[in-house]
Amino acid sequence: xxxxxxxxxxxxxxxSLLVATMATLASLPIGLAVAxxxxxxxxxxKTLLDALVHLPLILPPVVTGYLLLIGFGRRGPIGQLLHDxxxxxxxxxxxxxxxxxxxxxxxxxxxxxxxxxEAVDRRLEAAAGTLGANTAWxxxxxxxxxxxxGIVAGMVLCFAKAMGEFGATITFVSNIPGETQTxxxxxxxxxxxxxxxxxxxxxxxxxxxxxxxALILSEALARLVGRRIATT
Amino acid sequence: xxxxxLDIAVSHRLGGFTLDAALQSQSRVTALFGPSGAGKSSLVNxxxxxxxxxxxxxxxxxxxxxxxxxxxxxxxxRRRIGYIFQEARLFPHLTVRxxxxxxxxxxxxxxxxxxxxxxxxDLLGIGHLLRRRPGALSGGEKQRVAIxxxxxxxxxxxxxxxxxxxxxEARKAEILPYLERLRDEAGIPIVYVSHAMAEVARLANTxxxxxxxxxxxxxxxxxxxxxxxxAGRPGAPEASTLxxxxxxxxxxxxxxxxxxxxxxxxxxxxxxxxAGQGLRVRIMASDVMLSLATPTGTSxxxxxxxxxxxxxxxxxxxxxxxxxxxxxxxQMLAVRLTAKSVSSLGLxxxxxxxxxxKGVSIExxxxxxxxxxxxxxxxx
Numbered sequence: 001x002x003x004x005x006x007x008x009x010x011x012x013x014x015x016s017l018l019v020a021t022m023a024t025l026a027s028l029p030i031g032l033a034v035a036x037x038x039x040x041x042x043x044x045x046k047t048l049l050d051a052l053v054h055l056p057l058i059l060p061p062v063v064t065g066y067l068l069l070i071g072f073g074r075r076g077p078i079g080q081l082l083h084d085x086x087x088x089x090x091x092x093x094x095x096x097x098x099x100x101x102x103x104x105x106x107x108x109x110x111x112x113x114x115x116x117x118e119a120v121d122r123r124l125e126a127a128a129g130t131l132g133a134n135t136a137w138x139x140x141x142x143x144x145x146x147x148x149x150g151i152v153a154g155m156v157l158c159f160a161k162a163m164g165e166f167g168a169t170i171t172f173v174s175n176i177p178g179e180t181q182t183x184x185x186x187x188x189x190x191x192x193x194x195x196x197x198x199x200x201x202x203x204x205x206x207x208x209x210x211x212x213x214a215l216i217l218s219e220a221l222a223r224l225v226g227r228r229i230a231t232t
Numbered sequence: 233x234x235x236x237x238l239d240i241a242v243s244h245r246l247g248g249f250t251l252d253a254a255l256q257s258q259s260r261v262t263a264l265f266g267p268s269g270a271g272k273s274s275l276v277n278x279x280x281x282x283x284x285x286x287x288x289x290x291x292x293x294x295x296x297x298x299x300x301x302x303x304x305x306x307x308x309x310r311r312r313i314g315y316i317f318q319e320a321r322l323f324p325h326l327t328v329r330x331x332x333x334x335x336x337x338x339x340x341x342x343x344x345x346x347x348x349x350x351x352x353x354d355l356l357g358i359g360h361l362l363r364r365r366p367g368a369l370s371g372g373e374k375q376r377v378a379i380x381x382x383x384x385x386x387x388x389x390x391x392x393x394x395x396x397x398x399x400x401e402a403r404k405a406e407i408l409p410y411l412e413r414l415r416d417e418a419g420i421p422i423v424y425v426s427h428a429m430a431e432v433a434r435l436a437n438t439x440x441x442x443x444x445x446x447x448x449x450x451x452x453x454x455x456x457x458x459x460x461x462x463a464g465r466p467g468a469p470e471a472s473t474l475x476x477x478x479x480x481x482x483x484x485x486x487x488x489x490x491x492x493x494x495x496x497x498x499x500x501x502x503x504x505x506x507a508g509q510g511l512r513v514r515i516m517a518s519d520v521m522l523s524l525a526t527p528t529g530t531s532x533x534x535x536x537x538x539x540x541x542x543x544x545x546x547x548x549x550x551x552x553x554x555x556x557x558x559x560x561x562x563q564m565l566a567v568r569l570t571a572k573s574v575s576s577l578g579l580x581x582x583x584x585x586x587x588x589x590k591g592v593s594i595e596x597x598x599x600x601x602x603x604x605x606x607x608x609x610x611x612x
Contacts, residue, residue: 123321129308130280130315131385132338141334145325 012186020162023101035113057107065171096173097180101165105158116150149225156218235294237421242288251445259437261422266442272425276391280315281308314382314390320374322366329362335385352380372403390422434595458566471517471566479509495563496536512595517568519591534589536560
């Protein structure tokens with residue numbers, strides 16, 4: 001099964017899937033919380049939080065990567081705290097690649113979730129309240145199921161962004177085969193060496209296949225959920 | 233005397249609108265009647281807990297839900313007040329069955345009874361819809377499911393905020409009988425908000441007239457309907473007389489029924505009436521003509537002798553209309569005439585007249601309320 005890909009290429013595919021999955025799952029709870037805060041909250045500094053969340057979308061990815069390096073690198077304030085306090089090292093590790101991908105995918109995830117939360121009919125929540133459900137139950141059995149399509153869409157967008165993330169990742173954690181060399185980094189490396197074209201082409205095809213599969217899966221999920229909550 | 237079912241005195245500012253309402257009612261069905269924007273829904277939201285009033289109290293059967301001065305506010309989900317909205321507000325992601333049982337799970341253990349699903353399905357005629365989702369229901373079906381959902385949450389009071397307003401006439405006619413059954417069989421007091429007098433006359437025992445955030449009149453339905461001092465107010469119901477009646481017999485060749493009423497005997501189309509049946513009939517003030525002489529040679533079937541007992545102020549555009557009350561037998565009959573007619577007939581208090589009745593509508597088969605013959609209510 002591995003004979004049509006070199007071990008290095010395989011490790012890049014596996015690493016990309018791992019990094020994108022981790023980035024998506026780790027962003028999910030925080031993304032949902034921030035989306036709720038932005039959709040429903042009324043507090044001082046909301047515009048600031050909104051801008052901060054969207055920053056990675058408008059900054060050049062290299063800048064985001066560099067900021068991560070400053071903050072989360074070995075000598076960075078947060079990186080040092082994590083290293084000394086918890087024994088977690090992010091710089092030049094696959095976990096750092098996951099962080100870079102999560103940060104880059106975060107605005108896309110929050111946007112999709114926020115829109116779907118804002119689309120939930122508050123009157124249904126009020127009705128659930130009059131039927132005896134407290135705030136937590138209303139969220140669990142009414143709000144959450146109704147914005148499920150948006151949550152799924154946000155996760156897929158974040159995953160797709162993470163699969164393709166290049167600039168921030170390579171700036172923050174470099175391009176170490178087997179540790180931080182994800183699919184885009186591997187393709188980039190192959191295009192830089194003589195005779196690497198066929199390898200780059202193979203990885204490009206795999207990249208396309210994974211993206212299309214993610215898209216089809218999300219469409220299928222959205223349709224499944226959408227049919228269940230066919231609008232009244 | 234036991235605590236009133238409903239005891240409210242609240243004030244609340246909403247932007248430029250001020251709600252300042254006080255109401256006590258002992259009735260099974262209390263209607264809040266008034267024009268759009270009068271504050272009916274706000275008042276109901278205060279009872280349901282969706283609005284926290286600035287001042288005042290709300291008590292249901294003696295239990296204090298809101299007492300601003302004492303700092304008490306019971307959260308909506310702890311009130312056990314069923315709320316039926318104008319739009320059914322069913323949960324689109326749940327089946328009809330799951331919607332119906334939604335509130336049941338949240339009833340506190342201590343008071344929870346086994347869900348009487350079969351009884352509610354039968355009462356509302358929705359047994360065949362259980363597996364469907366709300367998206368596949370008609371407007372009338374949705375509203376019946378919403379009523380069932382509220383009932384299964386074991387409420388001690390039902391709030392209905394214009395439950396028929398978004399439905400067409402056919403759907404209204406479909407639901408009204410279910411509301412009547414609900415009133416007569418479920419034994420849960422109802423606060424019914426409407427701007428349609430026909431619904432109120434058919435369902436309510438007590439009517440509170442809401443105008444610009446205040447309750448301007450409140451009392452037994454028949455009294456409020458026939459109050460001629462209210463008839464001229466904007467948004468007030470057109471004056472009418474609500475009469476208890478009993479079917480005496482039939483005029484078979486012409487398909488008519490003879491009714492005994494406190495005002496005298498009336499003839500109406502027999503429809504599906506049966507002998508001895510009790511019912512409520514309503515006569516609109518504008519459907520009554522007055523004649524000084526015994527009427528002969530008219531097509532009207534019903535003419536009752538009486539005397540003019542009260543003459544109201546001139547109302548309507550340019551003051552063209554006058555409302556009167558005519559004592560017929562033991563009953564006051566509300567009558568609406570033009571000011572010109574009153575003048576040309578020389579009507580005055582005590583003038584003997586004949587009331588010629590052009591139309592009688594049958595509102596509802598009347599069943600005496602269980603043990604509580606005279607619903608008491610008052611407005612402070």
